[in-house]
Amino acid sequence: MSKPVKQIHLAAHFPGVNNTTVWSDPAAGSHIDFxxxxxLAQTAERxxxxxxxxxxxxxxxxxxxxxxxxxxxxxxxTFTVLAALAAVTDRLGLAGTINSTFNExxxxxxxxxxxxxxxxxxxxxxxxxxxxxxxxxNFRRGGFLAQEDRYQRARxxxxxxxxxxxxxxxxxxxxxxxxxxxxxxxxxxxxxxHVSEFDISGRFDVxxxxxGRPVIFQAGDSEAGREFAASAxxxxxxxxxxxxxxxxxxxxxxxxxxxxxxxxxxxxILPGVTFVLGDTDADAQEKAQLIRxxxxxxxxxxxxxEQVWNRDLSAYDPDGRLPExxxxxxxxTVARGWASVRMHRDPVAVAAEWRALAEAGNLSIRExxxxxxxxxxxxxxxxxxxxxxxxxxxxxxxxxxxxAPHLTPGGLDExxxxxxxxxxxRGVFRxxxxxxxxxxxxxxxxxxxxxxxx
Amino acid sequence: MPQHPLRENPSHLHLAVALxxxxxxxxxxxxxxxxxxELFTARYxxxxxxxxxxxxxxxxxFEDSLSxxxxxxxxxxxxxxxxxxxxxxxxxxARVAPLTHRIGLVPTAVVTHTEPFxxxxxxxxxxxxxxxxxxxxxxxxxxxxxxxxxxxRQAPRLGAEDFDSASxxxxxxxxxxxxxxxxxxxxxLWDSWEDDAEIRDVATGRFIxxxxxxxxxxxxxxxxxxxxxxxxxxxxxxxxxAALAHRDEPYRLIGRSADLGFVTPRDxxxxxxxxxxxxxxxxxxxxxxxxxxxxxxxxxFLDEDPGAAAECKARLDRKxxxxxxxxxxxxxxxxxxxxxxxQEWQQAGLSGFRLRPGALPYxxxxxxxxxxxxxxxRGIFRASYEASTLRGLLGLPRPANRYAAAAAAALx
Numbered sequence: 001m002s003k004p005v006k007q008i009h010l011a012a013h014f015p016g017v018n019n020t021t022v023w024s025d026p027a028a029g030s031h032i033d034f035x036x037x038x039x040l041a042q043t044a045e046r047x048x049x050x051x052x053x054x055x056x057x058x059x060x061x062x063x064x065x066x067x068x069x070x071x072x073x074x075x076x077x078t079f080t081v082l083a084a085l086a087a088v089t090d091r092l093g094l095a096g097t098i099n100s101t102f103n104e105x106x107x108x109x110x111x112x113x114x115x116x117x118x119x120x121x122x123x124x125x126x127x128x129x130x131x132x133x134x135x136x137x138n139f140r141r142g143g144f145l146a147q148e149d150r151y152q153r154a155r156x157x158x159x160x161x162x163x164x165x166x167x168x169x170x171x172x173x174x175x176x177x178x179x180x181x182x183x184x185x186x187x188x189x190x191x192x193x194h195v196s197e198f199d200i201s202g203r204f205d206v207x208x209x210x211x212g213r214p215v216i217f218q219a220g221d222s223e224a225g226r227e228f229a230a231s232a233x234x235x236x237x238x239x240x241x242x243x244x245x246x247x248x249x250x251x252x253x254x255x256x257x258x259x260x261x262x263x264x265x266x267x268x269i270l271p272g273v274t275f276v277l278g279d280t281d282a283d284a285q286e287k288a289q290l291i292r293x294x295x296x297x298x299x300x301x302x303x304x305x306e307q308v309w310n311r312d313l314s315a316y317d318p319d320g321r322l323p324e325x326x327x328x329x330x331x332x333t334v335a336r337g338w339a340s341v342r343m344h345r346d347p348v349a350v351a352a353e354w355r356a357l358a359e360a361g362n363l364s365i366r367e368x369x370x371x372x373x374x375x376x377x378x379x380x381x382x383x384x385x386x387x388x389x390x391x392x393x394x395x396x397x398x399x400x401x402x403x404a405p406h407l408t409p410g411g412l413d414e415x416x417x418x419x420x421x422x423x424x425x426r427g428v429f430r431x432x433x434x435x436x437x438x439x440x441x442x443x444x445x446x447x448x449x450x451x452x453x454x
Numbered sequence: 455m456p457q458h459p460l461r462e463n464p465s466h467l468h469l470a471v472a473l474x475x476x477x478x479x480x481x482x483x484x485x486x487x488x489x490x491x492e493l494f495t496a497r498y499x500x501x502x503x504x505x506x507x508x509x510x511x512x513x514x515x516f517e518d519s520l521s522x523x524x525x526x527x528x529x530x531x532x533x534x535x536x537x538x539x540x541x542x543x544x545x546x547x548a549r550v551a552p553l554t555h556r557i558g559l560v561p562t563a564v565v566t567h568t569e570p571f572x573x574x575x576x577x578x579x580x581x582x583x584x585x586x587x588x589x590x591x592x593x594x595x596x597x598x599x600x601x602x603x604x605x606x607r608q609a610p611r612l613g614a615e616d617f618d619s620a621s622x623x624x625x626x627x628x629x630x631x632x633x634x635x636x637x638x639x640x641x642x643l644w645d646s647w648e649d650d651a652e653i654r655d656v657a658t659g660r661f662i663x664x665x666x667x668x669x670x671x672x673x674x675x676x677x678x679x680x681x682x683x684x685x686x687x688x689x690x691x692x693x694x695x696a697a698l699a700h701r702d703e704p705y706r707l708i709g710r711s712a713d714l715g716f717v718t719p720r721d722x723x724x725x726x727x728x729x730x731x732x733x734x735x736x737x738x739x740x741x742x743x744x745x746x747x748x749x750x751x752x753x754x755f756l757d758e759d760p761g762a763a764a765e766c767k768a769r770l771d772r773k774x775x776x777x778x779x780x781x782x783x784x785x786x787x788x789x790x791x792x793x794x795x796x797q798e799w800q801q802a803g804l805s806g807f808r809l810r811p812g813a814l815p816y817x818x819x820x821x822x823x824x825x826x827x828x829x830x831x832r833g834i835f836r837a838s839y840e841a842s843t844l845r846g847l848l849g850l851p852r853p854a855n856r857y858a859a860a861a862a863a864a865l866x
Contacts, residue, residue: 074647083545110542139569
């Protein structure tokens with residue numbers, strides 16, 4: 001029996017504050033002006049993408065005790081930009097990263113419910129956690145959370161938010177002018193939630209939104225993160241960009257769903273990926289090489305190395321050999337505020353691996369960093385890239401992709417114009433939006449009320 | 455660079471409209487042209503703000519709180535005959551920003567339970583997406599039910615009658631003291647990026663000049679915030695900060711911290727007294743040279759036909775089963791009669807008015823299509839938008855960046 005052809009889901013990641021984003025290119029525009037957000041969102045909507053994705057970081061990154069200045073710095077407030085984008089798009093989903101550590105459920109729930117109303121059902125929430133005292137210095141209660149408690153807080157946060165979203169059934173408002181009955185129910189929005197992180201009760205003040213709840217994304221890769229996603233998320237934003245790693249991750253996470261009484265299709269696996277297009281394969285490879293050199297300057301290579309080594313390596317020559325000294329194990333003091341640094345595996349093992357790689361390929365520091373961190377996921381002609389994307393999806397390495405262009409705001413234009421039509425020709429991507437809400441686009445069933453167990 | 459106030463025509467008055475649900479009368483949603491089933495749609499708010507912009511108003515405000523509306527000032531109720539439920543005001547303002555071009559957008563935000571870091575970047579972003587038209591009305595919450603929604607601190611159960619007692623005074627001082635610190639953090643974070651911090655210097659590989667980003671290192675009695683903001687300085691430098699006040703503590707907040715106060719005078723004499731209290735607080739805070747607007751708030755029911763507005767209000771009162779009163783004065787009459795009153799109150803030192811339409815859209819249209827032309831005929835209201843930012847419309851200068859100024863002073 002042949003498998004049915006899967007439909008690909010596509011999303012646009014607004015270029016982030018890391019070195020994937022090339023700001024030095026003459027074509028690179030503002031990361032703050034609203035016009036850049038409008039351009040990317042309208043390009044994504046023209047191409048019938050599922051959604052636009054915004055990342056977030058609540059403290060500017062620092063390295064060696066100074067604000068990091070080599071990458072794009074600064075971004076707007078997630079909720080506010082998404083609400084404004086709802087005015088200039090009609091169908092595109094609007095996904096925002098919002099931290100469960102430095103927020104409270106009542107406020108976040110009313111913001112997402114409001115965004116869902118104001119976008120007529122297009123809101124999504126990428127639930128992230130952090131615990132570091134560094135970020136906490138910008139908030140009322142500082143770094144209050146132990147690292148091991150962060151998923152517990154995230155899970156409790158989400159469960160509390162669900163209770164708030166579900167506190168209105170959706171049929172309370174009758175607005176009967178004649179008889180003077182606005183509400184059918186005198187007591188909508190009642191909630192009562194008492195767990196270790198949250199001791200809250202009262203009445204939620206935003207009526208049920210079109211999707212009931214925002215679509216839930218999860219982005220962590222740890223064991224706890226995978227389990228959290230399997231229990232509660234509608235989609236995972238992963239970093240597994242190769243076919244093999246993708247398939248393993250896909251099988252692992254989808255395999256966990258049944259434990260929570262969920263079916264295979266209730267969680268979409270969406271790797272974050274990069275791409276470079278060219279008229280010929282050789283042309284694309286050449287462009288990709290050039291972009292990698294823009295992304296990883298000599299300075300950037302040294303800084304990147306410091307993030308693994310946890311040492312000041314500014315005296316090293318980026319065109320020279322890797323340091324022989326080992327990374328400093330323990331608390332990160334050199335680079336602060338980087339999710340990617342927190343996610344590094346055992347730094348001594350990474351350093352050994354990198355040294356072996358450099359040895360084998362006779363690579364300088366810069367070449368090594370390009371090799372290990374700069375490789376674009378998909379490089380080729382539009383046809384090759386379309387074929388590859390489809391292979392990933394049809395062979396269960398992914399359900400779709402979150403594309404991170406390297407240029408703001410025009411980095412998605414070529415993809416929209418060349419790759420998307422080829423996917424449409426292959427019958428694996430929509431030519432028109434079929435539904436209204438983001439849940440519709442993602443093929444997710446409408447939300448059932450009744451909170452999911454934590 | 456010194457920033458001089460824009461020249462203003464001193465005889466002109468400023469005009470804003472306060473948007474809330476179906477209007478400020480609790481039975482307004484039952485009017486024939488009311489749209490109560492659209493209160494939670496973007497189109498409803500976009501239509502109202504577009505109408506306000508056609509009337510060349512300075513700005514609109516969006517009401518908000520962290521609890522359901524209630525007929526009781528300090529507790530929830532279980533009434534089913536009034537509008538209940540609302541959308542987040544900052545997001546509603548952001549949603550209409552791209553659809554409008556000149557009018558200021560001033561959402562309300564509760565400062566008691568929220569994070570100044572989040573609100574600062576939200577309002578900076580509202581300013582970015584509206585190209586310089588953002589403001590924020592800060593509001594305190596002393597309600598026990600709102601505190602329970604957050605579960606982070608206890609709120610004493612207080613009624614309005616308790617405010618003059620010693621314990622009531624202490625509560626007010628605590629709430630408004632925190633609001634003052636909060637506004638200070640908002641402003642420092644807005645200044646934490648100098649205007650030209652983003653340099654994109656390809657030669658050295660630096661995206662920003664980090665000497666132009668600043669830790670704000672605010673250490674207050676209720677919170678401390680390190681900074682800098684994650685969002686670059688907004689187009690207006692600092693969006694306009696407003697507060698509503700009915701008594702001494704909040705008057706002091708306006709005098710010390712705000713660009714704009716909304717007050718609720720009973721008559722001309724009262725207006726004069728309020729303005730002088732605010733001016734005193736302003737002078738005591740060393741801000742005597744700065745423009746701080748004081749706007750009078752009024753609930754308005756308007757109609758061209760003499761007597762029709764009063765009839766309308768009486769009809770709504772009958773439907774509501776009670777005579778509607780408000781913290782602000784309630785006006786019923788013709789646009790010309792309202793224009794007379796505004797001119798009279800202007801003499802008491804009010805520089806503008808925030809009108810709360812009794813019913814929407816009717817009383818808003820009476821303002822934009824009746825009152826505004828009347829004020830224009832009298833030569834006391836603009837004939838077209840003269841500026842592209844809210845600060846510009848209000849004649850407020852773009853503030854110098856405190857950190858840039860400090861850096862420049864250090865060089866001398």
